[in-house]
Amino acid sequence: MRAGEEKIYIDPVTREPLRLVDEVRKGDEIISGALVNSAGHRHEIRDGVPDLVYPYELPAVDAEALQKYEERADAYDRYLPLTFSTYGEDEEAVRNAMIDKLDLKPNSIVLETGAGTGRDSEIIARRLGANGKLYIQDLSPSFLAKNLERMHGVDARVEPALANGYYLPFADNTFDAYYHFGGINAFGDIKRAYAEMARVVKPGGKVVVGDESMPPWLRNTEFGRVLMNSNPEFVYPLELDKLPVEARKTRLEWIIGGVFWVIDFVVGEGEPKADFDFPIPGVRGGTHRTRYFGQLEGVTPEAKRMAQEARAKTGKSMHQWLDEVVREAAKRDLGQKD
Ligand SMILES: C[S@@+](CC[C@H](N)C(=O)[O-])C[C@H]1O[C@@H](n2cnc3c(N)ncnc32)[C@H](O)[C@@H]1O
Known part of the structure; x- marks a missing residue:
C-alpha cells in the first residue's frame, strides 16, 4: 500500500475515514x-x-465461496483456459473485448473486484499510464497474492486490498470505471454489490460486470443440460432486477459460447429523467403526471357512461372535461368564486 492511500480507503460499513497506526514503511x-x-x-x-x-x-x-477459492488458488490458472477453449474462444480476445467496454483512458482510476489471479487485471493495468491507477480487490488472500505476482511486470500503479465486493471501502464517486468478472453470482448480496458499483463510480463513469448463466432459452436443450450437469454454476439466473436505478445506456451481451453474460452501463444520477408534463394527444388527454398523480376515486358505471357521452359532445379530452367539472364542483362546495 502506497503511503497516502490511507486517505482513500474508508470504513466499508460506517464510511468514515480511517486512521493509519503502527505503520512500518x-x-x-x-x-x-x-x-x-x-x-x-x-x-x-x-x-x-x-x-x-x-x-x-x-x-x-x-x-463457503472464500473457502472454495482459497482451496483452488493453485489450480485456478491451470484449468481456467478450459472455460474458453470448450467453445473455441480465444481468452485473450474475449477479455480484451470486455475491457474495451470500460472506455479506459491512460489516466483512468479503476476498481476491479473479485480480481482473482489477475487475468483481467493485467490487461487493464497495461492500458493505464503513469497517472492512471488500478485498485485490485478480492475476498481471497491466496488469489490476491497470485494477482500481485502477475502484476510485478506491470508499470501502472496498482493498489491491492482484501475487500468484499458488496461492501466497498471507498467514498462515493471515486472511480472512472469499475470491472468485475466471474464471482458475482455467488456474492451474498448481489443487489448491494450493484448499488455499491453505482455509488463509487463517478456519474458518467463505466461499469462492466459479467458471470456465467445458461440463458433461459437454452436451459431445456441438450447443450444446456449437459453443461449445467457438469457445472452447476450455469444454473445461476441473470437477475436484471438487481441492477441499480442509476444504470444508463445498459447493454447485455452473451459471450463465451453464449453461456456467460456481460453487462455494461454508464452511471447516472438517481432515477432517469423524462418530461412528464407535455399534453398527451387523444381522447384520454392529460399528461403523464396528471394520469399518475391526479387520480381520484371511481364512480358508478352509470356516471361513467354519462361522463363519456358528455365529453364526446364537448370534443374535449377526458382529462380536460374532468378537470373542469371537478374544479367547478369543488369551488361551489368550498364557496369560492372565480
Ligand atoms: C471465478 S473467480 C474469477 C476471477 C477473475 N475475475 C477471473 O476472471 O479470472 C471469482 C473471484 O471472486 C472472488 N470473490 C468471491 N466472492 C467475493 C466477494 N464477496 N467479494 C469479492 N471477491 C469475491 C473469489 O475469491 C475469486 O477470486
Whole structure:
C-alpha cells in the first residue's frame, strides 16, 4: 500500500475515514500496520495489503465461496483456459473485448473486484499510464497474492486490498470505471454489490460486470443440460432486477459460447429523467403526471357512461372535461368564486 492511500480507503460499513497506526514503511510503501475506525476496529495491513473485508464475520454463502477459492488458488490458472477453449474462444480476445467496454483512458482510476489471479487485471493495468491507477480487490488472500505476482511486470500503479465486493471501502464517486468478472453470482448480496458499483463510480463513469448463466432459452436443450450437469454454476439466473436505478445506456451481451453474460452501463444520477408534463394527444388527454398523480376515486358505471357521452359532445379530452367539472364542483362546495 502506497503511503497516502490511507486517505482513500474508508470504513466499508460506517464510511468514515480511517486512521493509519503502527505503520512500518519501506520507501513510500506501507508494509504493515493497521487502518483503524472510530470504534477501534483494526483493518490490518499485511505484506502491504490492507484487509478491509466486511462483514467481519462473513455470511455462510461468502465464507463457503472464500473457502472454495482459497482451496483452488493453485489450480485456478491451470484449468481456467478450459472455460474458453470448450467453445473455441480465444481468452485473450474475449477479455480484451470486455475491457474495451470500460472506455479506459491512460489516466483512468479503476476498481476491479473479485480480481482473482489477475487475468483481467493485467490487461487493464497495461492500458493505464503513469497517472492512471488500478485498485485490485478480492475476498481471497491466496488469489490476491497470485494477482500481485502477475502484476510485478506491470508499470501502472496498482493498489491491492482484501475487500468484499458488496461492501466497498471507498467514498462515493471515486472511480472512472469499475470491472468485475466471474464471482458475482455467488456474492451474498448481489443487489448491494450493484448499488455499491453505482455509488463509487463517478456519474458518467463505466461499469462492466459479467458471470456465467445458461440463458433461459437454452436451459431445456441438450447443450444446456449437459453443461449445467457438469457445472452447476450455469444454473445461476441473470437477475436484471438487481441492477441499480442509476444504470444508463445498459447493454447485455452473451459471450463465451453464449453461456456467460456481460453487462455494461454508464452511471447516472438517481432515477432517469423524462418530461412528464407535455399534453398527451387523444381522447384520454392529460399528461403523464396528471394520469399518475391526479387520480381520484371511481364512480358508478352509470356516471361513467354519462361522463363519456358528455365529453364526446364537448370534443374535449377526458382529462380536460374532468378537470373542469371537478374544479367547478369543488369551488361551489368550498364557496369560492372565480
Ligand atoms: C471465478 S473467480 C474469477 C476471477 C477473475 N475475475 C477471473 O476472471 O479470472 C471469482 C473471484 O471472486 C472472488 N470473490 C468471491 N466472492 C467475493 C466477494 N464477496 N467479494 C469479492 N471477491 C469475491 C473469489 O475469491 C475469486 O477470486
